[in-house]
Every structure is written in structure tokens, then in C-alpha cells.
Amino acid sequence: MSELIRSCSPQRPTELVAERAAVPPDEVRALAVEARTAQAGWCREPATGRVAALRAAADRLRERADMLADLIVREVGKPVGEARAEVARGAAILDYYAQACLAATGELLPPSLPAGQPGLLYTERRPRGVAGLLTPWNFPLAIPLWKAAPALATGNAVLLKPSPDAVACGEAVQRLFDGLLPDGLLRVVPGGPATGRAVVEASDVVSFTGSASVGAEVAVAAARAGRPVQAEMGGQNAALVLPDADPASTAALLAGAAMGYAGQKCTATRRIVVVGDPAEFTEALVAAVEAVRVGDPADPAVAAGPVISAAARTRMRDAVTAAREAGARVLTGGGPGAGDGFFVAPVLLDRVDPAHPVAQEETFGPLAIVLSAPDLARAVELANGVRYGLVTSVHGRDVGALLHAVRGLDTGLVRVNAPTTGVDFHAPFGGEKASSYGPREQGAAALDFYTATRTVTFAAPPEP
Numbered sequence: 001m002s003e004l005i006r007s008c009s010p011q012r013p014t015e016l017v018a019e020r021a022a023v024p025p026d027e028v029r030a031l032a033v034e035a036r037t038a039q040a041g042w043c044r045e046p047a048t049g050r051v052a053a054l055r056a057a058a059d060r061l062r063e064r065a066d067m068l069a070d071l072i073v074r075e076v077g078k079p080v081g082e083a084r085a086e087v088a089r090g091a092a093i094l095d096y097y098a099q100a101c102l103a104a105t106g107e108l109l110p111p112s113l114p115a116g117q118p119g120l121l122y123t124e125r126r127p128r129g130v131a132g133l134l135t136p137w138n139f140p141l142a143i144p145l146w147k148a149a150p151a152l153a154t155g156n157a158v159l160l161k162p163s164p165d166a167v168a169c170g171e172a173v174q175r176l177f178d179g180l181l182p183d184g185l186l187r188v189v190p191g192g193p194a195t196g197r198a199v200v201e202a203s204d205v206v207s208f209t210g211s212a213s214v215g216a217e218v219a220v221a222a223a224r225a226g227r228p229v230q231a232e233m234g235g236q237n238a239a240l241v242l243p244d245a246d247p248a249s250t251a252a253l254l255a256g257a258a259m260g261y262a263g264q265k266c267t268a269t270r271r272i273v274v275v276g277d278p279a280e281f282t283e284a285l286v287a288a289v290e291a292v293r294v295g296d297p298a299d300p301a302v303a304a305g306p307v308i309s310a311a312a313r314t315r316m317r318d319a320v321t322a323a324r325e326a327g328a329r330v331l332t333g334g335g336p337g338a339g340d341g342f343f344v345a346p347v348l349l350d351r352v353d354p355a356h357p358v359a360q361e362e363t364f365g366p367l368a369i370v371l372s373a374p375d376l377a378r379a380v381e382l383a384n385g386v387r388y389g390l391v392t393s394v395h396g397r398d399v400g401a402l403l404h405a406v407r408g409l410d411t412g413l414v415r416v417n418a419p420t421t422g423v424d425f426h427a428p429f430g431g432e433k434a435s436s437y438g439p440r441e442q443g444a445a446a447l448d449f450y451t452a453t454r455t456v457t458f459a460a461p462p463e464p
Helices: 025-042 047-063 065-076 080-100 142-153 164-176 193-202 212-224 247-263 279-290 310-325 376-384 399-408 443-449
Strands: 004-009 012-021 119-127 130-134 157-161 186-188 205-209 229-232 237-241 269-275 329-332 347-350 367-373 391-395 413-416 451-459
Touching: 004 065, 004 164, 012 065, 012 164, 025 130, 025 157, 025 186, 025 193, 047 065, 047 080, 047 142, 047 164, 065 080, 065 164, 080 142, 080 443, 130 142, 130 193, 142 157, 142 164, 142 205, 142 443, 157 164, 157 193, 164 186, 193 212, 205 212, 212 229, 237 247, 237 376, 247 269, 247 279, 247 367, 247 391, 269 279, 269 376, 279 329, 279 347, 279 367, 310 329, 310 347, 310 367, 367 376, 376 399, 391 399, 399 413, 443 451
Parallel strands: 130 157, 130 205, 157 186, 205 229, 237 269, 237 391, 269 367, 347 367, 391 413
Antiparallel strands: 004 012, 119 451, 329 347
16 A cells, blocks of 8 residues: 655644655656656657747746645745745746747867868757656745756656655646646656655656755765766855944845745755854844744745744754753744744854854754854855855955955855845756755756757768
């Protein structure tokens, strides 16, 4: 008997959103065979046909925007304003990759041929086959689409395994394409670890977003099977606050980046490094964090809903307890949230040893720490002093100091006077160190990842 996958609303844990039987490994393999058969025709489809399918899916997404935003709120507890923005972003992603179907697929080079023999030397990019996509619950619409859209645009089939906590949203992604794609080309396969492993084994190219521990397993399994793989994993992101940054506006920006959506973003700010005396900025930051409204994510005024599960809430509480026992000070938060859901009051800590696990490892909840540095060099050193390297933000007015900081940081993304959160889908996305493995995703980089380059030498037959 198959394992049951149950998705419940984190703000009302007794409310069942979806219940599905996990797709067993043998069925995953059978679906991959069907997908590969469908892909053989899809990759020969004229580019205009792929354009039409992706644009129609984008139009369908806009038509269903309210319903899908409500589903995101209900299933993963995302505040409704962010849920609506995610739906709009999903439609924009589909539009972008619809147009990308018409992008150049290779280049023309001068051939090395005998004198007088005409010919061509060119490259072409060809689809890899079946793309296995393993996606998380925190962006249950946008991440599946920013992986599936470029895979489809370049002529691949898709096996999508959504997080068990977002299975209803995953199925909603498949319904966007109903009737627009060949039968079997895109399949959603609910399940747990066994289903995920089967997707990796049955696919020709693999893209994963999730935790560092699972991502490492996916990368190893795909590499052993000779599959191209990208894994986007955790982040322990820092924000550097230079002495000339405006305290009030910067504090408000960082409070949102740290605590919005209950801190459940890989790009959320986890560590705030203040250069110089931290007193004035810390006071402003405490006020800004306390102003973050926590509650029912369906309320447009709420910025932080629940964490995703009881286990996530326990992880938050344990992290705060361990930090306090090691000498950290709780500046604000830490108490129980209101209601029956998995609510946690946003927590801000200081007096934390930079080597303590709460500073080194991702809690993935509404928790941030304040560190101080005597100068910019030490601030950059603190920012770099974790195993992750996803994104860093830098805040201030001195252009020279800002540029110096940018040069010294070892993260895949750097945002100056902007929050660590926020991703431009038309630009490459990815981190360094333990945050990412393999090529970048999003933008034109995704078109490269889901295709393989072939070099063709075409020489005219010699003259008789």
C-alpha cells in the first residue's frame, strides 16, 4: 500500500488541504518512459508551438490568480500580499520563457577546412530529455514554474515532485498546462524520499531546491548516474550596515527581509552585521521587528504568518533556548504566537558568538541575530564566515565603501541598499559554497542548463 501524503494548513493544522497516495518508484519509472515518448514529439514542435503553449499557460494563470493565491495562503501560510505577488511572478516567468523559445540556440564559427572547400562550423543546443524537478513548499508556484518553464521551452519533458507540504499547489501547476502539452509530457508525482530518489534516477537532468542535507544527496545521486544536476540549498545570509546607513529606513527594510513570511525564504536575512557602535541601529531594528504584524496570513495587513509545521516551530524554540543558554540576549520575541496554528513571535538576538550554531546554521524561521564589527574588513569577514554563500546585502551611502564590500563578499548574489530577499527571474540565480551545486538557474542560464551543446562541421563535397 502506498504511503499517504497529507498537506495541512499551518495556520489551522486540523484543516486537511490535500491527501494523495505517494507515487511508488516503479510508477515513476513508467511515467518517465511515457514522458520520454511525448518529449520525442515535443522537441520537434516548431518553436512557435512552444511559445503558444507557454503563453496560454500564463493567460490561464492570470485568470486563476485569486483562486491560486488563496490556495497558496491556505496550504503554506504565505501572507496574501506575497501570495498574490508570487502568482503574478509565475505568469511573468511563463511569458519570459515563452519568448525565450525564439532565442538563438547556437552560434556560427569559422570552420577549419582545406583551402577552397566551403563549409560551416556551428553549434546547436538540444533538449536533454526528461527533466526531474524537486521543489520546496515555500514558493509552491514560482519555483516549479521557474524550473518547468525553461525545461519545456527548450523541448524537454518534466517530472515534477513537489514538497509533500505543497502537493495541492504542485497539482495546480500541472492543471495550468492541461490540454496545452502532449499527453504525458508534464507529470506531477506526489511523494516522499523514495519518490524523489526515483525521479532523480529516471530523469536525464535534475534540478532541486531545498535543504542542504537533501540537496547534497540529490547531487551525489545524480552525479553517480551521470545526470547534469543543479541544487539550490540553504543560506545563512548577512546584511552589512555601514555607519552612514539611515537607521530607521534600513531597519525597516531588514526587519521585513528577516521576518516576512516568518523568515521562510532561502534568501531571508539571518545575520545583521553593524559596523561601528550598534546601539542606535539596534534600537531602530528592535522597533521595526516589533512592528512586523503576525497573524492570519489571509489578512492583508499581516506580514508574518505561521511557520510550516510543528517541527519547524520546535526547531525555532530550541534554537532560541540554545542561544540563550550560551549567553545570547533576546532583544524581542521568543514567546508563543497567537492562535492554534504554528505561530512564532519574530525573534531578534544579540551577544551571540559568531561560531555558535544559531549564527552558523539556517533555522528557517523568524529569527535573526545582530553582530557588531569595528570596521568594514571585519564585517566582511563575519559575513563570509559561514559554510553558505547565497546572498548578502550591504547598506550605506559611501560608494567606495559599498564597492569595497561587494568585492570582498563570497556570495552568489549581492544586493546594495536592497533586501537580501527578492529575485529577478530574468537574471542568473545561485550561491556559492554549500548554498548551491552546479550551474545557475533562471534567466538565460536555465536555457543552457536544460540543453546540451552539439558542434556540427558541415563541409561541402569536394569538386569533381
